[in-house]
Amino acid sequence: MIELIAALQPLVVGVVLIWSARVKLFSRYAAEAASRSALVRLLGQRRALPAYRLLGGVELTLGALLLLPPALxxxxxxxxxxxxxxxxxxxxxxxxxxxxSCGCLSARSTPVSGRGLGRAGLLVLASGLSVVVPGGWPAALSARPLAGAAVLLAEVAAVVALSPELDAAWLLPLRRLRARLTHPLRGGTGVPLLATVQQLQLSDAYRRVAPLLRSDVREYWDDGDWRFVGHAALYQGRPVTAVFAVPLADQQPDTVRVAVVDDATGHTLLSLAGTAPPTGPRLTVVPA
Known part of the structure; x- marks a missing residue:
């Protein structure tokens, strides 16, 4: 099996290189993509675009050589x-x-991420395997077409999954389909999430920690008679999660509670019980 996988790697690497070269050589947004890349910092603004084009030419040439027999x-x-x-x-x-921006497989602006590094590592492994166990991909694919197709499909799926530039083509449609099928604005209890958020935002607990919040609802779950709603936040310079506890049966905003939990340690840094607005001195949370 290892011989089959190794023999197919020139096909995988060649297709990826040609796809990448297409962006650098033929996209009308190539100049903009080069100006957003780290080539500007590495080579300077004037040399960034020529280097970007040159890299595209190298990718196109090498990709074509990998696809065309004989396998060298x-x-x-x-x-x-x-x-x-x-x-x-x-x-x-x-x-x-x-x-x-990475500027790798698309002119779309996508910062360099762990997924991009993983894709580059995958290409290193694929090309290295073809060096250690050389072979021609047409003969290997014709000899074992079903197994070969399964290997190619798995590798293409891995490359696509590790390419943030391609998310708009597959990940966003999947998220839209999930939203249509699961109705995320309605929890398992039948209480709409929107109703919970409205109750939450009218609460005294929410107003007291609102300066700390850095996101909309990031996650939520139901536990017994309570719905817990999490927001990303920043408290005293450290990343935290503000977890609100909202009763499902009681629609009064004053019953909402909140706990600020340190993301690194899991320790609760601040806890405010749901109470009516006080008439005396008030706790003021100063934003970090």
């Missing part, structure tokens, strides 16, 4: 060197220019 070990070695270069560049970009 030198081609696999060159692909391995290029893949290692990609991984090194993305590592540099993430550390030196975290706001820069």
């Amino acid at each position: 070990r030198l081609e696999a070695v060159a692909a391995s060197v290029l893949a290692v270069g990609f991984l090194a560049y993305l590592t540099y970009a993430r550390r030196a220019a975290p706001a820069s």
Whole structure:
């Protein structure tokens, strides 16, 4: 089986390289993509676009060589060197220019992330495997078409899953389908999430910690007679989660409780019980 997988790697790597070259050489947004990449910091604004185009030419040439017979070990070695270069560049970009765009498989602006590094690592493994166990992919695919198709499908799925630039083509439609099927604005108890959020936002507990919040509803779950709603927040300079407890049966905002939980340790840093608005001195939460 390892011989089959290794023989198919030039096909996988070649297709990825040609797809990447398409963006750099033929996209009308190539100049904009180059200006957002870490090449600007690495080479300067004037050299970024020529380097971007040159890299596209190298990818197109090497990708075509990998797809066309005969299968040469030198081609696999060159692909391995290029893949290692990609991984090194993305590592540099993430550390030196975290706001820069990857500019890899799409002109869409996508910051360098762990998924992009994982994809580069996958290409290093794929090209390295074809160096260690060389073979021609047409003969291997024709000899075992079903197994070969399964291997290719799995690798293509892995590349797509590790490519944030391609999320709009598959991940967003899946999320829309899930929303249509699961109706996320309605909890398992039959109480709409929107009603819970309205009750929550009218509560004294919410008003007291509102300066700390950094997101809308991030997660929620029901436990007995309570619905727990989580928001990302920042407290005294540390990332935390503000967890609101909202009673499902009682619609009064004053019954809402909140706990501020440290994301790193899980310790509760602040807890406010649901009470009526006080008439005396009031606890004021100062934003971090």
